[in-house]
Amino acid sequence: MAKSYDVIVIGGGPAGYVAAIRAAQLGMTTAVVDEFVYKDGEPSLGGTCLNVGCIPSKALLDSSEQYHKVSHQLAAHGIKTGSVELDVATMIARKDKVVKDLTGGIAQLFKANKIDWLQGHGKLLEGKQVEVTPTAGKKKPQTYSAENVIIATGSKPIDIDAAPLDGDRIVNSDGALEFTEVPKRLGIIGAGVIGLEMGSVWSRLGSKVVLLEAQDDFLPAVDGRVAKAALKEFEKQGLDIRFGARVTNAKVGKNVTVHYEDKDGKQSMQLDKLIVSVGRRPNTADLFTEDSELLLDERGYINVDENCRTNLPGVFAVGDVVRGPMLAHKGSEEGVMVAELIAGKPGHVNYDTIPWVIYTHPEIAWAGKTEQQLKSAGVPFRSGTFNFGATGRARAMEETAGMVKIIAHAETDRILGVHIVGPQASELIAEAVVAMEFHGSSEDLARIIHAHPTLSEAVHEAALSVSKRAIHKAN
Amino acid sequence: KPPELSPAVRRLVEEHGLDAAAIEGSGPGGRITKEDVLQHLDGQEQS
Numbered sequence: 001m002a003k004s005y006d007v008i009v010i011g012g013g014p015a016g017y018v019a020a021i022r023a024a025q026l027g028m029t030t031a032v033v034d035e036f037v038y039k040d041g042e043p044s045l046g047g048t049c050l051n052v053g054c055i056p057s058k059a060l061l062d063s064s065e066q067y068h069k070v071s072h073q074l075a076a077h078g079i080k081t082g083s084v085e086l087d088v089a090t091m092i093a094r095k096d097k098v099v100k101d102l103t104g105g106i107a108q109l110f111k112a113n114k115i116d117w118l119q120g121h122g123k124l125l126e127g128k129q130v131e132v133t134p135t136a137g138k139k140k141p142q143t144y145s146a147e148n149v150i151i152a153t154g155s156k157p158i159d160i161d162a163a164p165l166d167g168d169r170i171v172n173s174d175g176a177l178e179f180t181e182v183p184k185r186l187g188i189i190g191a192g193v194i195g196l197e198m199g200s201v202w203s204r205l206g207s208k209v210v211l212l213e214a215q216d217d218f219l220p221a222v223d224g225r226v227a228k229a230a231l232k233e234f235e236k237q238g239l240d241i242r243f244g245a246r247v248t249n250a251k252v253g254k255n256v257t258v259h260y261e262d263k264d265g266k267q268s269m270q271l272d273k274l275i276v277s278v279g280r281r282p283n284t285a286d287l288f289t290e291d292s293e294l295l296l297d298e299r300g301y302i303n304v305d306e307n308c309r310t311n312l313p314g315v316f317a318v319g320d321v322v323r324g325p326m327l328a329h330k331g332s333e334e335g336v337m338v339a340e341l342i343a344g345k346p347g348h349v350n351y352d353t354i355p356w357v358i359y360t361h362p363e364i365a366w367a368g369k370t371e372q373q374l375k376s377a378g379v380p381f382r383s384g385t386f387n388f389g390a391t392g393r394a395r396a397m398e399e400t401a402g403m404v405k406i407i408a409h410a411e412t413d414r415i416l417g418v419h420i421v422g423p424q425a426s427e428l429i430a431e432a433v434v435a436m437e438f439h440g441s442s443e444d445l446a447r448i449i450h451a452h453p454t455l456s457e458a459v460h461e462a463a464l465s466v467s468k469r470a471i472h473k474a475n
Numbered sequence: 476k477p478p479e480l481s482p483a484v485r486r487l488v489e490e491h492g493l494d495a496a497a498i499e500g501s502g503p504g505g506r507i508t509k510e511d512v513l514q515h516l517d518g519q520e521q522s
Contacts, residue, residue, distance in 0.1 A: 411513070412510035412513060413483070414510055437503070440481060444483040
């Protein structure tokens with residue numbers, strides 16, 4: 001007789017592992033099925049985010065930023081460093097250690113919470129049965145039964161026929177974290193979040209980076225003025241972003257030859273490496289049998305309601321495999337909500353206040369609506385901006401690029417969107433999220449005391465600027 | 476117990492000499508938002 005659980009979670013990424021820990025905290029017997037194997041051959045919890053996503057990319061972004069700072073920015077502070085050496089192998093090894101420590105930490109948390117880690121591929125059968133095919137050895141599949149199943153199988157990079165991966169010269173985001181030397185000429189297909197972050201890493205380390213973006217707009221989900229300011233900075237840094245550039249063919253020979261078309265016709269270029277980062281798709285490969293009768297939507301995501309319930313009673317789905325932004329914290333919050341609902345408690349996710357961050361330099365972060373969204377929805381608004389260059393702290397830091405923009409409803413003054421490009425935007429956005437969660441007005445932010453000198457004063461002044469009473473600028 | 480007021484709501488309540496307890500809050504946990512006070516003031520003008 002196979003073991004039975006209150007909750008079986010399929011997938012140990014940010015949505016799945018958080019759901020499991022919360023379920024265990026609420027007293028439910030819980031197991032997590034996970035098939036991820038790290039590059040060293042060891043099974044590893046944490047999913048895309050910890051193994052090949054958020055965490056390793058941030059580790060490399062930080063290391064490359066330190067290198068860039070020492071090489072190019074310290075001179076302005078009167079610090080002469082002489083020649084600076086780069087050791088890519090050590091940089092990658094440090095990144096690997098950060099990943100190992102954190103994924104090992106999740107395994108420890110599972111032990112502490114008495115969660116069973118079933119290493120293998122999970123498949124939903126009919127009647128809330130889950131078949132687990134072990135990752136290692138030739139062990140036979142085992143079937144477990146559950147009162148509740150939470151599917152959290154995440155997403156995979158989208159491949160394109162025009163540029164098939166060869167695992168060495170043409171890679172996806174996973175491979176872009178593993179280069180053993182700095183490519184002289186690096187091409188990136190897609191100027192979205194992942195393309196920009198990977199481009200930033202290797203550009204700071206010395207690559208000549210070209211990003212080929214099929215769309216004409218830069219970061220269409222970002223507020224137009226903020227996107228424009230960010231683009232200016234990236235171009236200043238040497239990122240060569242080409243818009244309306246559709247890749248038709250990429251071939252590996254001595255180099256990578258990329259053919260693409262833009263408004264001027266057919267173009268081609270030679271590269272040492274090519275990263276394909278055109279987007280991610282929900283991962284439902286071999287996830288369920290037909291007689292389980294799980295429904296997908298027309299785009300291949302698992303069909304769920306606002307509480308992440310699928311069409312099957314007792315079966316939930318969370319994270320990248322369902323609708324909504326593909327962000328780790330979105331998946332985690334859905335995991336918490338579902339665990340609490342299963343335990344008979346109220347649970348909900350506020351999709352209106354999810355913060356977004358792009359970890360370039362300067363960083364881009366936002367929450368709520370953009371000016372273009374509000375215009376097309378016909379919502380009357382007022383906005384206020386403030387440049388970091390006008391704050392003492394940013395000046396002292398020699399980090400003057402960027403701005404804060406706050407958009408509030410024209411009549412009620414409720415904050416509708418906060419958009420930041422600049423130093424530590426990823427941290428500064430948290431204040432905006434709290435204010436929005438409490439239905440705050442721009443006047444609330446304007447009347448709250450902000451420490452001086454700090455970068456957060458740019459948020460304060462932007463809030464004041466909504467009603468044209470910023471102190472440190474001509475309104 | 477008097478309701479907890481956000482900075483903008485505190486300003487409006489003082490400026491217009493309102494009784495915060497008489498304003499219905501639509502925010503999380505029944506908190507009074509600036510919007511609620513503005514609506515309350517609109518209602519007072521019309522009556």
